[in-house]
Amino acid sequence: MPALNFALNHMAAxxxxxxxFFALSRKLGVRDVEIRNDLAGNAIVDGTPAAVVRALAVENGISIASINALQRFNEWNDARQAEAVELADYARDVGARALVLVPVNDGSGQGDGERQRNLRTALSALKPILSDRGITGLVEPLGFEICSLRSKREAVEAITAIDGTATFRMVHDTFHHHLAGESELFPExxxxxxxxxxxxxxLRVSDMRDPHRVLVDAGDRLDNVGQIRALVAGGYAGPLSFEPFAPDVHGLADPVVALAASMDFIRSRL
Incomplete structure (x- = not known):
């Protein structure tokens, strides 16, 4: 088993x-991080210039793997295009390699035919925006039953259909993969x-929600270890980014200890 490339999503702290956050990552020996545009009172929401965040990352020896995220990306309209351009510009200027793309998750846009068409429309429009700035689009299917994009297979088919393999990849989220019940992994x-x-x-699987998402340990019901093992065996060598949403994790006095313990647990099982 090759060395694992652990990363931190800002949602971890x-x-x-x-x-x-970058200093925390440095303490853990983590080089790759994901920054977010949905944390109230924090960059990017508070207007912190990209150059300031980029300088902080460089100072701490940190590489920004992605900005998380362009929401409702597959509901393409003028407002979404303006938002995509703004986020792609920020990603370029902050030195991020990618922009996470999160689909509509409110029960709309789920119709067969409709959802595939909406996905292709959005990816076709995003392709030049991202490629012109050297940014990868990371499509993230969500496992919730109300989501308009649950299937990784549909995402791959759409990316291929618009000749987008040079611009787009997927996020494999272990929580959402479990909820979606999809067996295929697509590590490539x-x-x-x-x-x-x-x-x-x-907790029933159908009732699992973001606040239930904790750090991976021996009590994990999602088979994170099995999913990671299969992805690595399939050739995946990219970041494994911790993204817990549970209030108990967010309230930890010393997240370094808890995150290090979860990393050690995963390594020991692989």
């Missing part, structure tokens, strides 16, 4: 400023892996 089309666990033994 969302109350930290970018500088403190994966550009980012998000990892989080669910420990609650009484």
């Amino acid at each position: 969302p109350t930290l400023s970018p500088g403190d 089309m994966t550009g980012m892996v998000h990892i989080s666990g669910v420990d609650d033994p009484a």
Whole structure:
């Protein structure tokens, strides 16, 4: 088993400023991070210039793997295009390699034929925006039953159909993969892996939500270890990015200890 490339999504410690988040990553020996545009009172939402965040990353020896995320990307309209251009510009200027693309997740746009058409329309429009700036688009299917893009197979087919393999890859999220019940992995089309666990033994899969997502440990019900093993065996060598949403994780006094323990657990099982 090759060395694992652990990464940190800012959701692992969302109350930290970018500088403190990068310092946390450095303490853990983690080089790749994902920054977010949905953390109130934090960059990017507070208007912090990309150059400032980029300088903080360089100072800490950190590489920005992605910005997470352009929401509702497959509901393409003038407002979405303007948002995509703004985020792609920020990604370029901050030195990020990729922009995560999150689909509509409110029960709309799910019709057979409609969802595939909407996906292709959005990817076709995003392709020049991203490629002109040297940014990879990371399509993230979500496992929730109300999501307009649950299937990685549909994502791969759409990327291929618009000749987008030079611009797009997928996010394999271990939580969403489990919820979607899809067996195929597509490691060759994966550009980012998000990892989080669910420990609650009484929770039905259909009732699992973001606040249930904790750090991966021995109680994990999502088979993170099995998913990671299969992806690596299939040739995936990219970031494995911790993305826990549970309030208990966000409230940890010392996330370094908990994150290091989860990394050690995953390594020991692989």
